[in-house]
Amino acid sequence: MPLLVLLAVIVVVVGANDHASHSIIKSACSSTLYPELCFSTIASEKVSSHKNAIEKSLNITMGIVRQNYFTVERLLKGESLRLRQKTALHDCLETIDESLDELGKALDDLRAYPTKKSLSQHADDLNTLISSAITNQETCLDGFSHDQADKILRHHLEAGQVHVEHLCSNALAMTNNLTRTDISNSKPLIHSPHGTHWPHWISAADRHLLQTGTVNPDVVVALDGTGDFTTVSAAVAAAPEKSSTRYVIKIKAGVYRENVDVPKKKTNIMFLGDGRTNTIITASRNVVDGSTTFNSATVAIVGERFLARDITFENTAGPSKHQAVALRVGGDLSAFYMCDFLGFQDTLYVHSNRQFFVKCYIAGTVDFIFGNSAAILQDCDIHARRPNSGQKNMVTAQGRVDPNQNTGIVIQKCRIGATKDLESVKRNFPTFLGRPWKEYSRTVIMQSTISDVIQPAGWHEWNGNFALNTLFYGEYQNNGPGASTSGRVSWKGFKVITSATQAQPFTPANFISASSWLPSTGFPFSLGL
Secondary structure: OOHHHHHHHHHHHHHHHHHHHHHHHHHHHOOOOOHHHHHHHHOOOOOOOHHHHHHHHHHHHHHHHHHHHHHHHHHHOOOOOOHHHHHHHHHHHHHHHHHHHHHHHHHHHHHHOOOOOOHHHHHHHHHHHHHHHHHHHHHHHHOOOOOHHHHHHHHHHHHHHHHHHHHHHHHHHHHHHHHHHHHHHOOOOOOOOOOOOOOOOOOHHHHHHHHHOOOOOOEEEOOOOOOOEOOHHHHHHHOOOOOOOOEEEEEOOEEEEOOEEEOOOOOOEEEEOOOOOOEEEEEOOOOOOOOOOHHHOOEEEOOOOOEEEOOEEEEOOOHHHOOOOOEEEOOOOEEEEOOEEEOOOOOEEEOOOEEEEEOOEEEEOOOOEEEOOEEEEEOOEEEEOOOOOOOOEEEEEEOOOOOOOOOEEEEEOOEEEEOHHHHOOHHHOOEEEEOOOOOOOEEEEEOOEEOOOEOOOOEOOOOOOOOOOOOEEEEEOOEOOOOOOOOOOOOOOEEEOOOHHHHHHHOHHHHOOHHHOHHHHOOOOOOOO
């Protein structure tokens, strides 16, 4: 073949390949919230399929996340930083690092797609990982919202964080489109949501130990020195990293005055107390005294597959100290059984990923269950406390920022009421089921008993009309004097759920894919309605 003809053939083939690649990118980006950004991000890449377009997008996003990390490190070298600003920048380093991990795992999961697990499991894991990466960008920026000096620092970070958030949003939309299409084209899997589906990582011996509740601990923490450690933090520090088997830390009766972090490398840890009134972990970090909300947590869980049983997590800062978290949990597939969470504003921070709370007690004042994980609270007692004068109580403040995130707070078969100190003066302190912290806030309360502490309107705005059309607040089959929906808000986003079919997506089996991991906890629970 003459050279000129050969070159012409190569040009035609390359042109056709370029055209095919552009067509795939355009099609993949059409389902995103930021299609122009989506297209421009991967337009120069050779893309062979919808899945390949997501892989390229995630790779580029990870490069930009790394740049943001260096930006934060540079800002930390500033001379005039105050304590809370330094703390907020360190929070950013932690959440950016988490995002890199999550996007890396999503990339690995996508490369294995659809062979390693069921389509629905792939879909849920991918959605969880990318949803969490989005939440982390918001968490970083939220740390700079307390005063004018914070806002100036936030300005230096905002463009980079928002850019990553939009890139992640696009990857999430493309991933959801891919998995939904594949799931709808495949034959549905038939399995009972009430069957026991043990995950591969739990051994037969562990199943027995967890289900019977007779657990032989790996180490014991005791204040009086009769155990292996006298602090919970020391026991966590000594635990193995990236453990694939359950590591049980028995915490004997006592009041442990410390802040405890379970970092991401400490996986499969269990805290086993001597009863919720006997084993108490308590501290008092708070925003007024210079902490960030994220860093104020008495106990912070990042390592995945964390379990806790028979313990109280407490923040005693009080209502005047504003945000003061008792427990922050971002560890994926974490579960809490018969635990108490005691605080005032921002008691329980369900930060990201998937969590389940059963037979727990949560007490607080403003936004006292908040965050952006996929969290289900089942058979729990949720009590508003007496706040400062002039304050209103909000049971929830859910923080979903993207309509494609699989996040939300579901309260099922619980009892919502008031503590004794609020009960006698409840008319002076209006209490609501929740308000929208972020634009796509999602909270569902179902099959629960709601006392008359809750105002007839049920829900409260955050700021004017913000999020009232984009939020999703649902109530289904609740009872009690505060459960009547006749006087509820008339927002576009509020729904009275009237059928089991509409409620089904919010059951544990569906909302947090609980049938694949919860049985391994040994905790009693119910997967359906």
